[in-house]
Amino acid sequence: RTLIMVSKIGHCLNDLLFRAKSGQLPIDVPLIVSNHPDYQTLAGNYGIDFHHLPVTKDTKAAQEEAILKLVKDNDIELIVLARYMQVLSPKLCEAMSGKIINIHHSFLPSFKGAKPYHQAYDRGVKIIGATAHFVTADLDEGPIIEQRIARVDHGMSPKDLVEEGSNIESQVLAAAVKWTAEGRVFLNKTKTVVFN
Template identity: 60%
Template sequence: MSHAYILTLSCPDRPGIVHAVSGFLFERGGNIEEAAQYNDHDTGLFFMRVRFACGQLTPDDLKLQLKAFAEPFRMDWRLHAGDQPMRTVICVSREGHCLNDLLFRWKSGLLALDIRAIVSNHRDFYQLAASYNVPFHHVAVTAATKPQAEAKLLEVIEAEGAELVVLARYMQILSDDLCRKLAGRAINIHHSFLPSFKGAKPYYQAHDRGVKLIGATAHYVTAALDEGPIIEQDVARVDHGYTVEDLTAAGRDTESVVLARAVKWHSEHRVLLNGHKTVIFR
């Protein structure tokens, strides 16, 4: 019985890597279904994503042989089950458009997710969560209780075995310690075209500057606020007549679409970290 796999890797660039990887899989009965690679000439790094089917080896045996294969190339590699939805926890505050969009896409079969829980510092969306049969955790946050609230959030994430945490307009700044624990698996949507208008109230900042384009940015969460590796961005055109409320309303659709794309690409293992940047095999 063949199993579907996705192999992602990066290593110092050198001739013959694609040939070596394809040969390794061929020798073990692997059938490549999709492959993409990228050479970063600035850093000298090579990136590759391969989706393949293989039935000759168990997943554990395949990983063991991949480990030996990867050592001479100094590869940083990951082997993922190709048909396994990604266990996900979504965090939200009082703006629910991104949450609603993700839940609808998930139930429509458009996202390869297994949404295990929704965590919020407000109770606003417990009925929405219930309508999708997703457990809802209300974890109130104040300046005095922030450490305890983060501990509870992490408890939910670990209990659900979450491989992905989505901050879908979760208006809380995570501590440096929690950011480190979630490194590479937490995605935030920022309602601005970063690096412009970081921090709080970006639509107010944009209105004050009289911008003609507003945007949204999905990025990985790091300890540096709104500076994590960018996954996806998009913009909407506005003009001088837009109020802050108009900008906010116009931006909601952009935020939802940008976050959904980033979540989809991450859940399909199409995003590889390249320092403070990303490589995305769409």
């Protein structure tokens, strides 16, 4: 049973829901949690419960307690951060250690944190990528499950990089979720081993 968390950017959420519904992903998604209300209708269209849990610096601890309660009450085995743009607390990371997958929109370890496509553009990179990894208390440092890349060139704007990267993000996240759900991903300290 999988909980998907999302903020305002929905391409990964849409892709995961479609793949789950069409049988391409062996997951059951009973819940979607977001810090914004934007995807309530989409969740309803799939018959999935949607929980809008806004978060501020002052409400973060209570919001994460609500998430952990949902996890417990719904027998959630995996949390997928499908462009959920909030940093999880060490407490939540520890409580769900090895059970939270994040998609980061760069080829880690390059361009951690916010706006990696803009960072890549500023550096004039020749490839961009996306990385799916297990979440740890250290931002974008968790064990890597899957990565993919695409070539880019000097004629592309930051907006072009974002558009190109969106497709890669969806593919990488879907692969990581599939392999994890199939029991093919094993943690080995700071790395993963993915069996064919």
